[in-house]
Amino acid sequence: MKKTFALLLVLLLCSAVFTFAGGGSEKAAEAETITVLMGIDAAGKHMGERAQEFTAETGIKVNMVEVEWDTMVNKQAVALTAGEPTFDIVDCGSFMLPEYVPGGMYEDISDLFPPDVKATYMEGMIDSVTVDGKVYAAPLMASWTIMFYNSQMFEEAGLDPDKPPTTWDELVKYGKAIQSGETYAYTDSMAHGEQNSCVFFRWAKSAGAQIGEFRGSKYYWMLDSDECVAAVEFLKKMMDEGTMDPGAPIYFQQQVADLFGKGHAAMLNNWDMMTIAFRDPEQTPYAGKIFPAAMPGARPGLSGSIEGHEYMAVPSASLHKEAAKKFIKYVSSVENVKRRALEQGMTPVYKELFEDPEVQAALPLDVIFAAAENCYYRPAVPEYAECAEVISTELQNVLVNNKDARRAMEDANDRCNELSGW
Amino acid sequence: MAVGERRASRVFLYLFVAMILVVTLFPFYWIINMSLQNNIELYDVPPHFYPPQPTLDNFRSVLFEERGLMKFYEAVFNTLSVAGITMVVCVMLGSITGYALARLNFKWGIYFLFALIGTQMIPPLIDLIPLYIIFSRWLKIIDTKMALVLGYTGWLLPISVWILYGYFQTIPKDLESAARIDGCTRMQALFRVVMPLSAPGIAATAIFVFISSTNEFLFAMIFSSTRRSKTVPVALSDMIGKYSIRYGDMTAGAVIAALFPVVLALIFQKYLVKSLTAGGIKG
C-alpha cells in the first residue's frame, strides 16, 4: 500500500507543479489585455479569429471567454454584482439593461454613437439600449423570430410547397393534411421559461393583441384582452387536436430546431439565423427544402414576432474601457458585420447592408422585415424577468393543467401588474 | 445452513447483482449508443438500440475540435489535476483532523465537527458573490486551477473529516495503546497503525472526493472561464448551444469523462476489503 500511495503522491506532485507553473505566466503581459464574455452562439465560429486580427492591428490582447448563454448570464450576474473588473465586455440583450443600468453597472458608451453613426443603424436598434439619452450597449447582431416550413413534407402531403399558411385556419387545415402517427404539423419550444413567454408574445401579436403599453415610466400589462385569450386558447386547441406536438411544453429552444430539422414536424417558429443551419446537410436531411415564411396570423394581414438582438456592453468596473471600446468598434465595423451575415446568417444591423446583393442572397430579408414590422418589443423594465416567468407559468397551466385560458390570463395580468407597481 | 439453501442464496445473489448491473449500465449504454451515431440517426423513430452505422466521428470532433476556444482534452486535464490535488489534500487533512477528533479527548471537538458540517448546510448559491469577492479581489486567482482546488477543498474537507472520523472510531484503542507502549510517538502511531487499518475509509474518502470534484458544476461555472481552468462539466454544458444541442459531442465527452473516475475506482477498490486486523488483538 505504501508503494502505491508514494507513487500516486509523486504523480500528483508533478501534476501540481505542472498546473500551477502554467498559470503564473499570464501575469507577465506588457500588452493590455481585455476579457470579453460572450455566448458561444453570439460569438459564432469566427469571433476568435476577429480577436486575433484585432490584436494584430492594435497590439491589445483579447481574452475571449465563450460559454453557453445561461452560463454567461450567471457569470455576468455574479461578477457585476460583486463589482469585480473580471470582464471588460459582456454580451447582453436589451431586456438586461434595466437590470444593470440603475445600479450604474454598465458604462455609458454614447461617445461611440454620435448622431451620424447612429443614423447608419437600423431603426430602433440604438434606441432600445438608450436610457435617459445615454447609450449603454453596442449592437452585435439583429435577430427576429420567423417561421420555417418543410416544403418536402408539404409536397408529400399534397400541399403546395410554395404556399405556406398565412392564417390560423390555414395552419389547422394544413395540419390535418400533414398529421399522421407521430408527425405533427407544428412544433414550438414551450418549455417553462423565457422561451415560453416569447411563444406567448408571438402568438398574441399574431392575434392582433396589444399585450401592454407604457404609461409614464411604468408598463401596464393587458394580458387579459380578448386577443391574448384567443391566442392561448388556439395554442391549447392545436395541442388537443394534434396540430401541434403535445411534447411542446417540454421542448427547449435548443431541441426543437433539431426535431424540426429531422422531420418530426413540418413547421416551426425560430430565430432567423437558423436559415443557415437548415441548409446544412449534416444537420438535416431536408437541407435546401426548408424555407422561411411569416408567422400566420388570426386574420389575414396579422403576424407575430419577437426580437432577440444581441448587444455588447462595457461593465463600469472594467479597468480597460478604452481598449474595450476599440474592440467593440472593430467588431462592429461594416465589413465584419457583413462577414457575420454571410458566414453565419446573422442579420446585419446597418441599413446599407440591406441593399447589398450578397447579403440579400444569403438572408431572407423580406421575411425578416415583415417580422420586424409585427414584432413585440419586450419592455425594458426591471421587473420584466419576473413577469415573463408568471406568463410562462400561466401558459403552462393552460396547456398541461387544463386551466381555463381566460382565468389564467387574468391571473397572469393581475400578478404582472402587481409586480409592475400598479 | 443446508447445502440447498446455500445454493439458492448464491443464485439469488447472482441474480440480484446482475439486475443491479443492468439497471446501472442501461443509461450509460444508451450514452455510448448515442455517441456512436451521427446527428441524423439519433432522431429516428423508433430509436436505434445499436448504432446502425457506428462512427467515431463524435469522439474525434470532441477531442480535437475547438469549442469555446478550447479543446475538450484540456478540460479533461484541468478536471483531473484539480480533482487529484483536492483528493490528496482532503485525505491528508481529513485524516489528521478526523483522527484528532476521534481519539483525543477534548470537549469542544464535537462542536468543531458540527461547525464544520454546518458550513455545508447553507445552499452554496448565496455564497457565490462573497466568495467571488474573496477569490477575485483579495486572492486574485479567478480563472485558475488553484481557485478550484481551494474552493473544492473547502467544500469537501468537512465531509471528509466526518467520514474519516467515523472510521477512526471503529479502530480499537488497544492497538494504538500497544503501539505507544512499545515506544511509538503519537505521530508514528497514527501513521503506522491507525492509517493502514482505516484503508477502507481512506479509500472511500479518496474516491468520494475525486468524483465529487469531477462532477462539480456551479463553482466551476462561475470561477473558471477559459482553457486555463475550465473543467469537464462546464465544457460539456457548452455543447448546449442556444439553438441546438450537440448530442454527439456531448455523449462522446461524457463517455470519456466517466472513464477516469471509474478507472480510479478500480485502483482504489482493492482497499475496500476487510483489514485482517479487525479482531486481531485476540489472535
Added chain:
Amino acid sequence: MGDLSSRYSSKSIKSGIIAPTVMDKQRFSLTGKLEKNEGLFAFLLILPALLLVMGLYVYPICYSFVVSFFRSDIRYPGVVFRGLGNYIDIFKRPDLLISFWRTIYFTVVSIALEMVAGIAIAVAFNKRFVGRPIARSIVLIPWAIPPVVNGIIWNWLVHPKIGVLNYGLTSLGIIDRYKPWLADPKWALNIIIVADAWKWTPLVVLLILAGLQSIPDDLYEAAKIDGAGSVKTFFRITLPVIQWPILVTLLLRTVEAIRIFDIIFIMTRGGPANRTKLTTYYVWELAFKFHRLGFGSALAYLITLLIVVFAVLYYKSINKQVEY
C-alpha cells in the same frame, strides 16, 4: 498480511533503540510536549482544516446572513434595512411554501430509494462472488457521469418521440400513444427523483461498503454457529456497526437533496407550470435571475433551517457509537 501484533513487534525491535531517546526528548522539545499534552497535539492537528474551512466560509456566511435582512437588489440601488421583512414575505407567497413541501417530498422519496437500494447493494457486494472488483467499479459509473449529462440522458430516455421509455411501453402495450412524461405534472417530479436516485445510489453503496469492512469475520462466524439466519444477522450485527456510515450518508444525501438544483435546471427548468421548482431553484431564480439577493438569501437560510432540523432528527435517532 500477518497478524498485526507480530508485525508490530518486529517494528518495536527496530525502534527499541529509539525508545529511550523518545523519553529523553519528551522533557525538552516540542514533540515532547506533544506527547504529554493531548490537547495541544489535537489542536495542531485540526488547525489546518480549521483555518481553511473557516477562512473560506466565515466571510460568505456573515455576508449572506446580513444581506438577508436587507433589500439587496442591483436593480434598485440604495440600502434598505428590512429586518425580518424578507423572511415574512416568504410566508406570504404560497408558491414558495408549496415548494417546501415538494422539496420535502423529493428528499424523503429519493433518499428512501437510495438508502434501501444502496444498503442492499453494499451488503450483496460485500459477499464474495466472481467478478466482484469489476462489479464494484461498474456500479460507481452513474455517480461518475457529470450531472449535466445525467439530466440530458434522462431527458432523452423519457423523450416523447425518440425516448426508449415510450418505445418500450408502447411495444409492451402498456400505453398506446407516446406520452410526454415531463409535461405531465404528476410524473415530472417523480422522473427527476428516479434520475437523481440512479445517480447517487452508488455513493451510498461506496460509503456503506467501506463501513461494512470494519465488521470482523469472527462476528459473522459466531452468528452462524449460534444458528442465526441471514436476516437476523443483518439486523443484529451489520446494521448497528454501520450506524455511523449510515448517518453520514443520510446527512450527506439529505443536504444535497434539499439543495438540489442542477438536475432540475437541465431537465425541466422548474416546469411544468412550476411543479418541479423546488426551493433551492427558487433561490437561484430570485437571487440571480431576478437579482433579489436579500430575498433569495432569506429563503436560503430557511432552507438551512430545514436541513438543520433533519440533521438533528437523524443524530438523535441513531444511538451513539458502538464500542467494542
